[in-house]
Amino acid sequence: MAMTWVWTGMVTLSLVFGAATGHLGALGPAALEGARSAVELCVSMAGVMCLWTGVMEVLEQSGLAALMARAFRPLLRRLLPRSSRDAEIFTAVSANLSANLLGLGNASTPLGIRAARLMARGSGGAASDELCRFVVLNTASIQLFPTTVAGIRAALGCADPFDILPAVWLASAGSVCVGLAAAKLFECFGGNAG
Amino acid sequence: MSLSELVVPLLLCGAGAYGAARHVDVYAALTRGAEEGLSVLLRVLPSLVPLLAAVYMFRASGAADCLGRLLAPLLDAAGIPAACAPLLLVRPVSGSGALAVGSELMERYGTDSYVGRVAAVMLGSSETTFYTVAVYCGAAGIRKTRHTIPAALCADAAMFFLSALAVRLVFG
Numbered sequence: 001m002a003m004t005w006v007w008t009g010m011v012t013l014s015l016v017f018g019a020a021t022g023h024l025g026a027l028g029p030a031a032l033e034g035a036r037s038a039v040e041l042c043v044s045m046a047g048v049m050c051l052w053t054g055v056m057e058v059l060e061q062s063g064l065a066a067l068m069a070r071a072f073r074p075l076l077r078r079l080l081p082r083s084s085r086d087a088e089i090f091t092a093v094s095a096n097l098s099a100n101l102l103g104l105g106n107a108s109t110p111l112g113i114r115a116a117r118l119m120a121r122g123s124g125g126a127a128s129d130e131l132c133r134f135v136v137l138n139t140a141s142i143q144l145f146p147t148t149v150a151g152i153r154a155a156l157g158c159a160d161p162f163d164i165l166p167a168v169w170l171a172s173a174g175s176v177c178v179g180l181a182a183a184k185l186f187e188c189f190g191g192n193a194g
Numbered sequence: 195m196s197l198s199e200l201v202v203p204l205l206l207c208g209a210g211a212y213g214a215a216r217h218v219d220v221y222a223a224l225t226r227g228a229e230e231g232l233s234v235l236l237r238v239l240p241s242l243v244p245l246l247a248a249v250y251m252f253r254a255s256g257a258a259d260c261l262g263r264l265l266a267p268l269l270d271a272a273g274i275p276a277a278c279a280p281l282l283l284v285r286p287v288s289g290s291g292a293l294a295v296g297s298e299l300m301e302r303y304g305t306d307s308y309v310g311r312v313a314a315v316m317l318g319s320s321e322t323t324f325y326t327v328a329v330y331c332g333a334a335g336i337r338k339t340r341h342t343i344p345a346a347l348c349a350d351a352a353m354f355f356l357s358a359l360a361v362r363l364v365f366g
Contacts, residue, residue, distance in 0.1 A: 057227025
């Protein structure tokens, strides 16, 4: 529903501003131009994007994701100590994390859902501190290879689509830290549900 | 002949050789991956059409300029380019919408411009917060999400600020 408000708000504001600034006549052509350029943008990106995701799939099937999951296990043990003791949860969590690291959004969601279900067992419908932390970890999205964005950049003619990597690492690592710190603060000041 | 010209052929060759050496059906993986790429585009296109229509209208009416001027003191203080303002609104709410707005920014300003890079970093270092919380907590049968959403929104706010900062740090 939120997008309904964003979208309706935008077109309504456009109409109001158009009337106020005398640009009312430009609105119709602009809307149609926007719709046309949406399709042009998609078509122009399609080829490179598909080649790109194909190569990433090859790398994933070659075991790159599993390799990464192993490297991040010690960190996970500290972050989610209770869940790490359960082998089943730990496997699901680290598989989810490694899919995230590779920017494989489609693969990471089912794995994350599995982990969340396992973590929520016997919680009586309230999120535990560790489940909150795990969801925040996912919303803040730690990605080593933001493949979708890099694919779009490549498709738009960028010579070096991965030159944003260091910046992405900085920004996502920082935001994960802020998210986890905020979760920790809320844990301390809110009620403790374990 | 520079190294960056060799990136694509080397990546294709390397991925193929590495996969084949590890007994992966490389060609099948390529087509399956391409299918996935196509499904991303198919997911983006339906939201790209109405969103870009609205964004173009928003710009043509002068509302975008006004919003930019209104938010400028705040965004300037954080170092975020005013052109990215629509992305800030859409990013936590809709993944395909954010991809749509972000790719349009990259196309309009150029992938290697400051705006284009900040948009790319914002897209790359965040998830669709509300969707993720809804899906995970919904699937796990959680009705009380407690502090999940406030904490996740803190992370988002930090991400917007840090994306701009990181681009400035890395690209000078």
